[in-house]
Amino acid sequence: METVLSITGLTKNFGRLCAVNNLNLEVKAGQVFGMLGPNGSGKTTTLGMLMGVINPSSGDYSWFGQSPNHQVRKKIGAVLEHPIFYPYLTGQKNLELNAMVKECPTENIPRVLELVELYDRRDDKYKTYSLGMKQRLAIASALLNEPTVLILDEPTNGLDPMGIAEIRELIKKIAANGKTIILASHLLDEVQKVCTHFAVLKKGNMVHSGPVNEVGRGAETVEVNADIANLNEILLKFSGTSSVNRENGCFQVTLRDEFHGQDLNKFLFDQGIVANHLVTKKKTLEKMFLEILSDTN
Amino acid sequence: MLHLLQIDLKKLTSYRTFWIVCGLYFLTIGFSTASGMEFLKWLANTFDRFGSSLNIDRIPLYHFPDVWLNLVWWSGFFKVLLGIMTVISITNEYTYRTIRQNVIDGLSRWEFLFSKILTNLLLSLVSVVLIFFIAMVTGFIYTPDINWNYVFTDIEFYPAYFLEIFTFLSYALMLGILVQRSGLTIILLLLSYMLEAIVKANIDDYVPGLIPFFPMESITALVPIPFYRYAFQEIQDYVDPAAVAIALGWAVLFNYFSFLKLKRSDL
Numbered sequence: 001m002e003t004v005l006s007i008t009g010l011t012k013n014f015g016r017l018c019a020v021n022n023l024n025l026e027v028k029a030g031q032v033f034g035m036l037g038p039n040g041s042g043k044t045t046t047l048g049m050l051m052g053v054i055n056p057s058s059g060d061y062s063w064f065g066q067s068p069n070h071q072v073r074k075k076i077g078a079v080l081e082h083p084i085f086y087p088y089l090t091g092q093k094n095l096e097l098n099a100m101v102k103e104c105p106t107e108n109i110p111r112v113l114e115l116v117e118l119y120d121r122r123d124d125k126y127k128t129y130s131l132g133m134k135q136r137l138a139i140a141s142a143l144l145n146e147p148t149v150l151i152l153d154e155p156t157n158g159l160d161p162m163g164i165a166e167i168r169e170l171i172k173k174i175a176a177n178g179k180t181i182i183l184a185s186h187l188l189d190e191v192q193k194v195c196t197h198f199a200v201l202k203k204g205n206m207v208h209s210g211p212v213n214e215v216g217r218g219a220e221t222v223e224v225n226a227d228i229a230n231l232n233e234i235l236l237k238f239s240g241t242s243s244v245n246r247e248n249g250c251f252q253v254t255l256r257d258e259f260h261g262q263d264l265n266k267f268l269f270d271q272g273i274v275a276n277h278l279v280t281k282k283k284t285l286e287k288m289f290l291e292i293l294s295d296t297n
Numbered sequence: 298m299l300h301l302l303q304i305d306l307k308k309l310t311s312y313r314t315f316w317i318v319c320g321l322y323f324l325t326i327g328f329s330t331a332s333g334m335e336f337l338k339w340l341a342n343t344f345d346r347f348g349s350s351l352n353i354d355r356i357p358l359y360h361f362p363d364v365w366l367n368l369v370w371w372s373g374f375f376k377v378l379l380g381i382m383t384v385i386s387i388t389n390e391y392t393y394r395t396i397r398q399n400v401i402d403g404l405s406r407w408e409f410l411f412s413k414i415l416t417n418l419l420l421s422l423v424s425v426v427l428i429f430f431i432a433m434v435t436g437f438i439y440t441p442d443i444n445w446n447y448v449f450t451d452i453e454f455y456p457a458y459f460l461e462i463f464t465f466l467s468y469a470l471m472l473g474i475l476v477q478r479s480g481l482t483i484i485l486l487l488l489s490y491m492l493e494a495i496v497k498a499n500i501d502d503y504v505p506g507l508i509p510f511f512p513m514e515s516i517t518a519l520v521p522i523p524f525y526r527y528a529f530q531e532i533q534d535y536v537d538p539a540a541v542a543i544a545l546g547w548a549v550l551f552n553y554f555s556f557l558k559l560k561r562s563d564l
Binding site for chain 2: 052054070071074082087088096097100103
């Protein structure tokens, strides 16, 4: 697969503070890449360096195999942090200006405005827009030049639940067209739902990177309940059990590697017990994220 | 290049403050330069003794070739209004953070700066053309007997006037990029002449040779005060090449400093 972005040893110091430390990363075409990390972990600084607004202290990066330059940036659609537009211009005029900067045709403007449902408000000044509308205009502007790579930094910040769902659908739709998306977020649920790969930053260091579908792997947890008094003891007899906890009126059985929910089910059945509740719980990204962050302390 | 100018004009032409400030500027220089004779007539009518002691028709304010220098010298005072417009234009980009978005969207930092410089060039050019036409028209109206040998004499003050405005606007642009806050920048811009005057007064006794090299001094020296010729008969009716060289040097330096600052800073 074609490499869209490759980063080697990227570092940024603000005085004594090291915002990004020796970052190495590759993003391939078609990936939806999630960048995770707590506030102040260096996500936006990294994206700022990739988009040429922050000068790296050291290290290199390349887009599409070329060393960075402003022509390459025209092929990327990016929204960093907050939506930024001229408040005294209308939505339409702001996009016209963006099209001039990106040197792309203005014919796309009605289409992207329709896509983010701002077409009816296009002749209103930007400063009259609500936060959600500003966010959506920013996404419209990022899509204006039909970019092959889209960078979104906290795109659902400040949106209502409906807006969040809409943006999530939008991202999925864009990703389905084969576009590469880099998504910085601290909403883990969001990343798990839309991303294919992810990396975790902590205090400027990359502490994890890998595909999202690997998150579920590793030890399984099974939630069990049955109408039987000594279920706890029986569960402990199962050779695959590593530990048992009682939680919310159910037993949380953590299994050893190589054992799965079906093995436990079979074991209980062989003991003459029929479970009335048995759920295999996949590890969520949230849980993994918190584990990764606490591991590196 | 035209593309970059269009980008900056697109930002400005929908901005009401731009039209107000530029409107005020062009109306002020237009009307004040065109109405000098009317003003003298008004003085003569209002104060009885003014007219009798001085025959206003003999003041060659608008006679070729004096009119060229007289008008550019006078309109040069109002360039500070244009300077304020330049400051607003650049500091807005910092307040709204649109400079950051422009770079993200694919302008290089140099292209961004160059789009501002091009607007400065355009505003300087419009000033020159406006004053040129007013001088031409008023010259033909008020010059009693037109001698074609004199009509286009001293016209070299127009390129000098252009350089005067452009250097000043380059200074305003640099100040805006360095300070980034509109209020503070405008105060500094207005105080520049005074601050420089204080420094000049202090070094006058020790190194007077340095004085022509000061930036505001060099801008002022491009178009000399014309009225000495009426008082002392002594005229500098040419543009001093040294003054041009110094002012041109400053114009290049101001824009270069802007570029350096822009290149090194995190937006």
